[in-house]
Amino acid sequence: MAQRHLDPTDPTAAIAPVTADALAAYLRAQATEFLRALRLHREAGAGAAGGTAETVDAARALRRSARRISGSLHTFRPLLDETWSEELRPELAWLSGTLALEHACQSRLTRLLRALNRLSPLTDAAPSPRTGTAAGTRADADAGSRAAGAMGVPPAPEPVGGARGRVGAGGTPCSKSLGEAPAAAAPGTARALPHAATPDRGRPAPPDRSHPAPADRGNLTVGAAKAGALLDRQLTLARTRAHSTALQALGSARFHAVADKVALLASDVPLAPAAHATDPRPLATAAEERLTDAVAALPLVTAGSPYNAQALVHGLSPDPTPHPQDAPWHQVRLLLRLHRYAGEALRGGEEPGLPVDPLLLAAGQALNLHREASEAAAAASSAARTPRIAPATAYALGVLHADQRHEVEAARFAFQQSWQKRTIGAG
Incomplete structure (x- = not known):
């Protein structure tokens, strides 16, 4: 009789039966990665804003392990010591968010400058003004x-x-x-x-x-x-401030307390008394159901069109508040991450090379692009509200804002395509 092989993309089928020991092994592995990244960050040194490549990689590894530990503490709360979990989880979220600010400013600046370079007509030179023409501010x-x-x-x-x-x-x-x-x-x-x-005055130059x-x-x-x-001036200043904030956070007593708790986690995971008798798979299934419900609330029918004119009209609103349609998509992005981390935890971190569902990975990448484009559009909008800028500068920033809102709609369309294929495949 032919042997039945488990689906490698199914997190519940990777290890059977699944116990709390798999979660403990996963948390210990992530805590070890956190401590290793912290040691590499200290050896590389802080340096100037942006740091060296080793510092950037170490900070990224710190954020990655902190996100996974915090997400696992959130998903598998009933299996862990409640007091310890509620104390450590918000601290890890604070650390991950603080370290991500500098990278976000740099990637936002790079994205906006590339978009400007793509949109501006670099092949045509500006007409030479006559002698005596004013040159703006x-x-x-x-x-x-x-x-x-x-x-x-x-x-x-x-x-x-x-x-x-x-x-x-x-x-x-x-x-x-x-x-x-x-x-x-x-x-x-x-x-x-x-x-x-x-x-x-009042008489234009002949063409x-x-x-x-x-x-x-x-x-x-x-x-x-x-x-x-x-944009370079504003975002570089924001990046420098974020770098200083990250350095202060890494040297604070608050961070040292978090590092001490993670160091203890690398050797001992404080599980709840009934954790060994509880199956963690229903908790992971609940995380997937929350993701499914959040996706069902999204306007996927509207996102099924490559050009969402209605959302673009709202995106061009002069209102400085965040776009009302972006928040549900950001929430889905966070829930998708929790779903992925829950699948990793069920495998216990023993098979890091196990393939991930490509459609789920594509959906996550689309949501990452969605957040980057929406934040870039907000940065262009904020720059256009700078007092006393020239009309040409404001117009260029306005077109840049609209271009990034188009990128938001393209990311929503890509997510809709990936999620629809995944739903059809699962059915």
Whole structure:
């Protein structure tokens, strides 16, 4: 008779029967990884903001093990000592969140600069202004020169002739590139920039017939460069502050108390008295059911379309509060992580090479991209609300915001596709 093989992607079939010993082994393995990463982080040294590659890898390993321990303490609460679990779990969440801030600022800046580089028309040079033309505010001029190297755009003075002001990044329509200005500005949106003005106010310079591209296209190139410089200045400052906060956290008495508890966890897991007589698989199943219920509450029918126009309209709102549709998706991302960690815990950490469900992995990657794009859009919106920036800079940030909201919709569509295939396969 043929032998029946267990499905390697099914966490409940990896080890049978499953006991609390598997959870204890998993927690001990993650605690050991935490201590190893902490030792590597101390040996690599703190350094400047960003640190070395070894420091970044060690901080990532610290976050990874802290997330898994905290998630397992949350999912398998009835199997663990209640007092000890409730004390350690929020501390690990605090540590993981603190260490993630610096990496989030750096990845957000990289994402936004790449998007600006993709959207801006780098092939068209800005028209040369006549002698005596005003060049905008001094801050924007300095910002444009600093952005020339990072964005690959030659710095050029910004034309005047339009009313100065600022607009919310959500108030601009989305186009394929920053050079495609809207034909008619809707209320609350950024207006198309005028041509460079001559010293005689009110009389625009004659168009340059040698360049087929309109003058606004070159002006928006300058706006993209200054937008990149503004984002670089703001996010670099936020990253430096996050780095200082992380260093203070790693040297605080609060962190040393967490490290001591994790060191004890590496040798002894405080299980509940009835843990050995309790099957942990129903707890993992409950985590999966919470994930399924949260996904069922998502607007997957709307996300089934590659272009969710209704959500994009809400995304372009000038309201500075977080997007109301993003919070449920972020919650699903957290529940998906808890489901994955529960499957790892049932295997006891003894088979780290066991393959993970590829559809579940693809769904998690889509939700990660969703969070990155939504936070990048919020950063562009916040930068566009900076006082006294030039209209071209505000318009570039608005188009960047709309582009990132499109990325949010694309990530939702990708998650919907992965989850639908997984549901059909499970059925």
